[in-house]
Amino acid sequence: MAGIHGRGDRTRGARAAGAAAAAASLLLLTACSGGSDEGGGEESGLEMGASGVVPAVEPPGPEGFASQTIDGITIDMPEGWEIQNEGGTLCASPPGQAACAYGSIRLTPRAAENNPREWPKKGDAHAKDDGWADDTSSCRSLNTAASGGIGVSGAELTVSDFTTHANDLKSHHSVWRVTCANDDTFEVRMWFLPISDVLLYVWSADSQYSAVYDQVAASMNTDGYSN
Structure with a gap:
């Protein structure tokens, strides 16, 4: 035992x-x-x-989005972008670019009401080849945006459809390819609610932020806005 x-x-x-x-x-x-x-x-x-433990590679670009508000309209803008909210327009500009210029995205309530030419509402300009701006005389390509001395030879409306936003309203979504007098090209993007008169506008698109623009547009909510 x-x-x-x-x-x-x-x-x-x-x-x-x-x-x-x-x-x-x-x-x-x-x-x-x-x-x-x-x-x-x-x-x-x-x-x-x-040599030991090292961080994994992080993807480039904005790390997230932060909610911004203008006249009761809320929208998610990329963190790390320069934000300006003045003169009736909310503008976000990507790092390294001039404020509200190349690559920027702008949100403007009462856009046509406060525009001398009633753009982009008058004559359904938002759905026409020459409706990409109230003044279509200056090239906005990356190489010419700062100088402002190059003219435009033509523009083509390449996209004309609808986008559904965070509060289920649908805007007219338009994209133009604009050709400059020196053969440079640039792209303009627009989301426009003609009844609410709310304009979301990419002045001259930077292609690396294509998905960012779409995500910003999808996040827009006008429930708190009254025109």
Whole structure:
């Protein structure tokens, strides 16, 4: 019997030692992986390199969006972009570009009402080849936007459809390809609610932000706006 009890003690001792080793291994694994009660810590995206732990590569572009408001209209603008809210227009400009110029997106309530030519509402300009601006005389390509001295030779309406916004209203969505006198080209994008007279406008589109423009447009909510 003594031999049996001795064998049982040795078995219980081995089990305890194994459990302790497993617990130590779990603690070590958690520490290395940055684990937490919420499913991963700040280092969960790290990868091991030749000289130790290095951060994983982050994608370029804005990291998120922040809600902005003008006249009761709310819209998500990219974080890291320069925001201006003055003169009845909310404008967001991408990093490294002049304010409200190349690559920018503008939100203007009562756009046609406050425009001397009633653009873009008058004559359904938003749906015509020459309706891309109230003044169509100046090229806005990346190389000429700052100078303002190059004319325009023509424009083509390449997209004319509808976009549904956050409050389920549908706007007229128009995209133009404009050709300058020096053969440069640029793209203009517009979302227009003619009854509400609300204009969302990309003055001269930067193609790397195509998805950003669409996400900004989709987020627009005019429920708090009264024209």
